Amino acid sequence: MEWSERMNAAIGYIEDKLDGELDYNEAAKKACCSLFHFQRVFMVVVGFTPAEYVRKRRLTLAARELTSTDLKVIDIALKYGYDSPDSFARAFRSVHSITPQAARAPGVKLAAFPRISFNIELKGGNDMDYKIIEKPAFDIIGRSRKFNTVTEKTLSRYRSSGRNT
Secondary structure (H helix, E strand, O other), rough: HHHHHHHHHHHHHHOOOOOOOOOOHHHHHHHOOHHHHHHHHHHHHHHHHHHHHHHHHHHHHHHHHHOOOOOOOOHHHOOOOOOOOHHHHHHHHHHOOOOHHHHHHOOOOOOOOOOOOOOOOOOOOOOOOOOOOOOOOOOOOOOOOOOOOOOOOHHHHHHOOOOOO
């Protein structure tokens, strides 16, 4: 199984658990790596943590439910893992810039955070024509400048190798 398929399996697990109890260790198992490496790779590739992804996805789904159902705000908050309406309202406002009650008004603009998927796309690999051209010798003029970014430890190692500073 390729890396992208394993990461997509982890995303599938996360998506299935957005309205319930989510175990990041289980998501890491789906990606065939440790929790530490899963979180690191996710952060490097996507640009945010798995927890941030889950938060944005849950708030996107919550917004959809607020606009399409008559469920109480507290019920939606509990469904998506928030213990109180206040914490849900703060999180909702941080993503959508309005309160959950205001989201029920017709014509309100809400932020949507779609599901991600991992795909590997290779670029390059095309033949390249080139030729080597010999040029006559030429002079280069430069300016000498000292930089003091070397630590004493590095400097002593440099001196012991017989190089001049």
